[in-house]
Amino acid sequence: MECQEEKPIIYTMENKPIVTCAGDQALFTSLYTSLAQQLPREPMEWRRTYGRAPKMIHLEANFVQFKEELLPKEGNKALLTFPFLHIYWTDCCDTESYKSSVKEDMTRWQNSLRTHSSPDWVIIVVETNDTKKKNKPNILPRSSIVDKIRSDFCNKQNDRCVVLSDPLKDSSRSQESWNSLLLKLRTLLLMSFTKNLGRFEDDMRTLREKRTQPGWSFCEYFMVQEELAFVFEMLQQFEDALVQYDELDALFTQYVLNFGAGDTANWLGSFCAAVRSWSGLLLRRPIDMEKRDGIQRGEASLLDLRSYLFSRQCTLLIFLQRPWEVTQRALELLHNCVQELRLLEVSVVEGALDCWVFLSCLEVLHRIEGCCDQAQLAANCSHTVGLWAYATDKLKSLGELCGLVSESGPTSEDLNRTVDLLAGLGDERPETVNSLQSPYKKLKEALSSVEAFERHYLELSHAAMEMYRAIGRLRSARLVGKSLAEFYMRKGDPERAEKFLQEALKSYVSEGWSLPVTHTRRQIAECQKLLGRTEEYLQTSALLAGDGNLSTEERKHFCQEILSFSARSGEQSPKVTLSMSVFTQLTRLQFRPATASVHSGAVLQVELTLRCLMPVAVRIQQLVASVHFDVDQGGTLGRPKGAKRPAKPGTIEFRPGGSSAGPHGSAHSAASSLACPVLELDEIQDRSPTDNSLNSTGVVCKNTHLLMRRHDSGSPPPDTTNCVSPPAVAMKEGAQVLRVQDVTLEPGNNSITFTAPSAQPGTYTLRQLCATVGQVQFVLPHIYPSVRYDVYSQEPQLTVEPLSEPLLAGLPQTVKFTLLTGHYSVKKGDALQLSNSDSMPLLPSSCCTAHIRSPAHDPVGESVLSIQSSEKVTSISLPATPPYHTLEFQLEVLCVIPSGAERPASERLTNGEVRHRPRSYSHPDTPMTAIDQRMSIDCPWSIYSTLLALTFYIPFKTRHTLLSAGNRKYIQVCVQNVSDVNFTLSEVKLTEKQQETTLELQSLNTKNHQLLCSKHSVFCLWEVRWKDDLPSCLQCVFSASFSPSERNVSGSKAFHYQFQLERVTTLYSVRADILPPAGEQHCRSGFLCGLEVCITRLSEPVDGELAEDSKTDADGLRTTKLMYEVADSSSNWAVCGKSSGMVSMPLTANATHRLQIEVMPLFAGHLPFPKIKVLKYLPHTAAVAIQPDPDSCVENDSLSLLDKTLDEQADTASIRSRGSVHSVGSGEQQQRGVAMPRLEPFSPGQVFNHSHARQVLVLPAADDHIMEVNAT
Amino acid sequence: MAVCIAVIAKENYPLYIRSVPTQNELKFHYTVHTSLDVVEEKISAVGKSIGDQRELYLGLLYPTEDYKVYGYVTNSKVKFVIVVDSSNTSLRDNEIRSMFRKLHNSFTDVMCNPFHNPGDPIQSKAFDGIVSGMMVQSS
Known part of the structure; x- marks a missing residue:
């Protein structure tokens, strides 16, 4: 304008x-x-x-x-x-x-x-x-x-x-x-x-x-096309105008590129002239006529042409309201110009381009600021920040060039250079002469003095950083900060530099960029050294000494820094504590023995594998592992049992938390730490303190605090080793320690063995590790995963267990005695005192050897035991055994099979009786009867006797039966072998207990030796003969000798079985007959037949019987009442009329009573007779005329098919009656008390049924079309 | 041809980084690291408008005086960065795209290797070969 x-x-x-x-x-x-x-x-x-x-x-x-x-x-x-x-x-x-x-x-x-x-x-x-x-x-x-x-x-x-x-x-x-x-x-x-x-x-x-023709000039063409652009601009067609300039731009660029490719155009020569002016862009005029004239005359330099082109583009873009494109294009232009000058090999004064770029950046920014308000600018930082950063960068390099950054200030050479550079700027443009903040003035001022430069540089840097931060480009901001830090370092201000470096380092560490980490850390080390921050410097040095990105020389240098400090003899100065992980890494820990559990006083070794990261061997004065001691509570309540012992027991591998080892070290660690930590699970068992039974069991996660933590994207990985500042590490005092002195750690893996304290029983947890090198301590504050070992103390323990299961009673059996000595050391002369028991004597054995084993179950020694038996006790003298060893020996014992005599008289061995006998019982797992044998042993370590129980099993089950034939009596004994062993049975005998020879028991057994195989039975039979009178009660002893069939007979043992039989004498005989209907030869199904029952008294009344249930008739004849009952269990017969009734029997021999009962066969064929039961009827003396209950089956006149339930009832009643004399026929009656008349069955021998199992032929009814065959 | 090729994990740590003038390695590390700013900016800018299919190729991340930095992001947020010398003007956008495609294919092969643990630095020779083919042949 x-x-x-x-x-x-x-x-x-x-x-x-x-x-x-x-x-x-x-x-x-x-x-x-x-x-x-x-x-x-x-x-x-x-x-x-x-x-x-x-x-x-x-x-x-x-x-x-x-x-x-x-x-x-x-x-x-x-x-x-x-x-x-x-x-x-x-x-x-x-x-x-x-x-x-x-x-x-x-x-x-x-x-x-x-x-x-x-x-x-x-x-x-x-x-x-x-x-x-x-x-x-x-x-x-x-x-x-x-x-x-x-x-x-x-x-x-x-x-x-x-x-x-x-x-x-x-x-x-x-x-x-x-x-x-x-x-x-x-x-x-x-x-x-x-x-x-x-x-x-x-x-x-x-x-x-x-x-392509020679003599063509770009400048001429430029003018022509620009004319067109002007016209479009005139017509307000800015877009089209811009296109013209862009075409020119592209054309020129192409020429430059072609030049680079060797295709030179003549006219380009003018642009290759050395750059003499670097006054920067000028964007305040719509058209920079000076430059345009230069172009028209063909005298413009490359920078002039570019500047002019850009100023026109800028003008048009601002007309088009696209200021942000200006900034973007400006940055491209500036980069491009620098490249083009390089490509065209234009000679430029050093720093001139920096000036040009700096001025241009600021000019563009000013132009943009001029056409936008503050809010717009702030919102579009992302477009301008690139220019700010570029300007900052250029100013910095200018400052370095002109000696404005050094501590000493510019030299005369620097000053000359500055003057040259300023000369190239020319005079300030008239547009900005009056403005206070023109780029021209800024540059001139910045180059004028060190202070001014610093001010301007800081201003620009901070502006760029703030903008980067504002748009979230934190990495870029930190890079600018780092560059600022470098500036401060050169200015000799490490304190400020460190702040920026630490921030940058944090970002590199958190994202795992090892090379920048190393570089930045080295700069930090320099800062810290200058600042005299010894501890931090040593920590950083340690990190750098172990950094694989550095050369060995550098690493050695930093290592030497540490070592020379540690060698410094400053007794009064406190020791410097550094994190161990940068110095050496704990990679593995191994317990010997691997169980990590020893008894008190035993030797437990801990072997540490340390990977030393230092480039040279380091001598360590002492290496200490502090141990936390927990007194074992004794009980196992809620304590995890056997803390995870993974694949290799006793070995704990530590994950490499390594920071800067190896070129990929930190990337590794970043990767692994960013990944989820490994789940650590433990089994937990809660046992009841009293009987050690399991109350509950479960799984606990031990590192929930790591797993449940929020994973912020921004939070640095939990990798303390990489921490920018060394973590505060403190050695806990007063704890127990494992210690080794004077170790030399070579680079790489080192193995160090400690002997762990194991005096007191309890749990020892390794907490910290500390290596001392002179004045420097390297501390590993936490050993994770936690490592612990247990020291236990154990009471001596004696166990007796069968050598082979099951122990059989009646045979010599071997039992194993195991003595765990625990903390007690068995001295020579110590002996176990076993109280002898009659039922289980110890068998003297010729040679009894005791084996001593170490805790690891390795045999240590053998010795012969001497056993002395006296009347009451057996004393076993033990060989001397060290603590926590195992002493084993075997003894033979024999458990005597108890004969039946000890029990109350019974026909059955097991049924009903076992409950009353605590020492023998039927075991659910085996059909054998078990006997618990208790042993009482006095041990030398305790004043109390040790009570031990052994369970023996009786291999036999014996039953006896009384059989009758009329008046003749037979006794059958059945021996069943319930064990798994085959036996030979011999010398089978049945004798009376009282040796009154009124009886003669005649054996009907033929064989002398009987093989009794496993799960089989042997039956023996005797006929009872008597001379005078059969005693009502017989007490017999069955005896046999048995031996396992595999062994010889000489080793046979006797086996006794006592039993008692009562009411042996036959009182009544029952005889039944079925009479076909009149005129028929055979019975026919469906026709009534007669059942004639004849009950005969066989013997004179016995004393007990008289008193018990007889009464005297009016005519002096003593009678007893019997009840009979006709029952048919298989529904073959229908009883018509009375099925049961009462008979009054005179108590004299051969008294007979006849009964006539109508029955009807329901089927044809050979039908068994209906059963006839005879029961004792006991009327109560006080209530003679009591009406019988309707539901009792005393009177039953109706025609009935006796159903099964009734029959079963009767059956159970009969069984019970056999079991006990006093048990009563029916439960209901018993409940009603003694006031009721009762029915009582006879003992099995007392009634003899002649017609038992008899059959009668029944013909089918004549007109039956269907004959039913009933096979039972 | 490229002067530096980097593969960066989702969590922004380098999985693979190689540059040709080895003396400038550090500078490239810084450059690539800083370029992540722009990568993140570009990814998040797309995320705002739901539904539009993001192109994996992010284009020129930012130019510097000497280098041009191009970016590419896989769907699993693994970033590829290719740094090209600014003076290398023969490289057009299409060539850069095809370089990224090749890189992505090779990267996919690496990931398909059952013995490769995703997240570990890439040490595959095949991948290295592909990268070498795309790099400026150092003389």
């Missing part, structure tokens, strides 16, 4: 297309205002050539008076000065004047146009009513003038003549004519644009195609 005065108006942005006006100037002037106003009011659609999209444009025009000079000469390509339309104005309305002057003038005008071949013209005839009125007499129709003009000039182009009516009047007619005029003008203007621009573009293209 400032250049307006010296240059034609066309260079302002107020350019408009030129329209010339000829003819009546006064008329035009009167209409000019409204014309200029109204022309751009309505948009027009501009249809474009080459398939470009049509556009709506608002047309404006710059109306100038027609002059011949304005018409472009041949060859002049200027477009901006090109008149696009020529207008001839006239308000002539009378023919005379037209003919005389106007026509002539018009012709001249037309001719001059034609000579310049401008076809874009229009003639406007203005009509006013005033003129009409004034010249009334010569008035012609308006149309006639127009028609004349048309016929004279517009042959075939009638639209070239337009009429404007009453332009200054406010009438609809006037408005209408205005509108049509404007429309015409616009159309014509557009037509002219299209035509002229099209021609121009064609020319331009032709020129461009010539670019």
Whole structure:
């Protein structure tokens, strides 16, 4: 805008297309205002050539008076000065004047146009009513003038003549004519644009195609295409204008690239000239005419051309409201220029480009700030921050170049360089002379002094960092911070530098970038050394010494730093504590023995595998592992049993928490620590303290605190070793320690063995590890996963167990004595005192050897035991045994099978009786009867006797039965072998207990030796014969000798079985007969038959019987009441009429009672007789005439099929009656008490049934069609 | 051809990084690390408009005076970064894209290896070979 005065108006942005006006100037002037106003009011659609999209444009025009000079000469390509339309104005309305002057003038005008071949013209005839009125007499129709003009000039182009009516009047007619005029003008203007621009573009293209010809100049072409851009800009078509510049840009870039590829264009030579001015971009002017002139003259340098191009692009982009594209393009441009200069091998003063870039960055930023408000700027930091950072970078390198960064300040050489650089900046642009903050001033000031430089540099750095932070580019911010830290370091201000470095380091560590970590850490080490932060410096040194990214020399250097410090003899200064993980890593821990559980006093070794990360061997004065001691509570309540002992027992592998070992070390650790920690589970068993039974069991997770932790994306991995600052490590005092002195740790894996304390029983947990090197301590604050070992103390324990299961009673059996000595040491002369028991004597054995085993079950020694037996005790003297050893020996014992005599008289061995006998019982797992044998042993370590129980099993089950045949009696004994062993049974004998020889037991057994196989039985039978009288009670002893069939007979043992039989004598005989119906030979099914029962008293009454249940009749005859019952269990018979009844039997021998009962066979065939039961009827003496219960079966007159339930009831009753004399027939009756009459069965021998198991032939009924065969 | 090729895990630690002028290795580490800022920015910018299919190729992350940094993100958020010398003007966008595609294919092969533990640094020779083919041949 400032250049307006010296240059034609066309260079302002107020350019408009030129329209010339000829003819009546006064008329035009009167209409000019409204014309200029109204022309751009309505948009027009501009249809474009080459398939470009049509556009709506608002047309404006710059109306100038027609002059011949304005018409472009041949060859002049200027477009901006090109008149696009020529207008001839006239308000002539009378023919005379037209003919005389106007026509002539018009012709001249037309001719001059034609000579310049401008076809874009229009003639406007203005009509006013005033003129009409004034010249009334010569008035012609308006149309006639127009028609004349048309016929004279517009042959075939009638639209070239337009009429404007009453332009200054406010009438609809006037408005209408205005509108049509404007429309015409616009159309014509557009037509002219299209035509002229099209021609121009064609020319331009032709020129461009010539670019390969020698002598073609880019600068010339540039001017041509820029002309087009100007026109588009003039038409407000900024987009199209920008395209022109972009095309130029691309063309130039391509040339530069081709140059790089070896294809040199001559004209490029001017751009390869050494750079002399680096004044930066200038964006405040719409058009930088200085540079444009330079380009026009072909004198511009590359930077000039680029600067000019960019300033034009920038202007257009800002017109297009795309300021953020400016910043992006600016950055690209600056990078590109630097590259291009390099490519073209343009010689540049060192630092000149930095100046240019710096100034340009700031200029762009200023320009952007100028067209946006603060809020917009803040919101679009991401677009500008790149420029800020670039500027910062460049300023820094300038500062370094000019010696402004060093502590000492610039040297004279630096100053010379600065002067040279400043010279290249030239003078400040007039636009910014008055502004206080121009880039030019900034740079000049920054280079002027160290302080100013620092101020400007810090300002820029902080601005860039803040912007990066604001848009969340933290890594970029940290990188800027790091660069700032480097600046501070060079300025000798390590304190500030460290802050930035630590922050950057944190980010690299957390993301696992090992190389930056190493680099940054080395810088930190430098800082810390300068700051004198010994502890931190040593920690960092340790990290660096173990860092595989560094060379061995560097690592050795840092290692030496530590060692030389540690060697410093500063007794008064406290020791420096460092984290161990950077120095050496605990990789494995191994217990010996592997169970990690020893008895108190035993030797437990702990072997540590340490991976030393140092580059050289380090001598350690002492290595200490502190141990936390927990007194064992004794009980196992809730304590995890046998803490996880994974695949390899006693070995704990530690995950490498390694930081900087190996080139991929930290990446590894970052990866592993970012992954979920491994689930650590333990089994937990809760046992009852009293009997050690399991109450509950479960699984616990031991590291929930790690697993359940929130995983923030931003939180650094839990890797303390990589921590930026060394973690505060403290050695816990006062704990028990494992210690080794003077170890040398070689680089790599080292194995160190400790002997662990094991004096007191309890749990020892390894907590910390501490290595001391002179003044330096390396501490591992937590050993994780936790490592512990148990020291236990055990009471001596004696167990006796069978050598083979099961122990059989009656045979010599071997039992094993096991003595766990525990803390007790068995001395010579100690003996076990066994109280002898009759039922289980110890068998003296010729040689008894004791084996002594170590805790690891390795045999240690043997010795012969001496056993002395006295009457009461057996004493076993033990060999001397050290504590926590096992002593084993075997003894033979024999458990005597208890004979039946000890039990109350019974027919059965097991049934009902076992409950009363605690020492023998039936075991659920085996059919054998078990006997618990208790042993009482006095041990030398205790004042109390040890009670032990052994379970023996009786291999036999014996039953006896009394059999009768009339008056003759037989005794059957059944011996069943329930064990798994085969036996031979011999010398089977049955004797009376009382040796009263009134009885004779005649054996009916033939074999002397009987093989009794496992699970088989042997039956023996004796006939009982008596001389005088059969005693009512028989007490017998069954005896046999048995031996396992595999062994010889001599080793046979006797086996006794006592039993008692009562009421042996047969009292009654029952005889039944079935009589076919009268006239029939056989019974027929369905026909009634007679059942004749004859009950006969066989013997004289015995004493007990008399007292018990007899009564004396009135006539002095003693009778007893019997009840009979006919029952048929298999429904073969239907009893008709009375099925049961009462008989009164005289108590004399051979008294007989006959009964007649009607029965009906229901089936044909050989039917068994119905059963006839005889029971004792005991009426109560006090209640003689008690009516029997309806449900008792004393009287039953109805015809009934005796159902099964009744039968079963009767059966059970009979069984019970056999078992015990006093048990009563039916439960219901018993419940009713003694007041009721009772039924009582006879003992099995007392009633003999003659017709037992007899059968009778029953013929089928004659008219039966179906014969049922019932096979039972 | 590239001067530095890096594969970065989802958690932003390097799985693989190789650069050609070895003396500048550190600088490339810094460059690649810083480029993650832009990668994250670009990923999150896409995430805001749900439903549009994200292109894996992120394009030019940012130019520096000497290098151009291009980015690519797999669906599992593993990032590939290729650094190209700015003076290397023969490389067009399409070539960069095809380099990324090749890299992605090879990376997929590495992941398919049952003996490779995802998250571990890549040590595959085949992958190394592919990368070497894309790098500037150091003379």
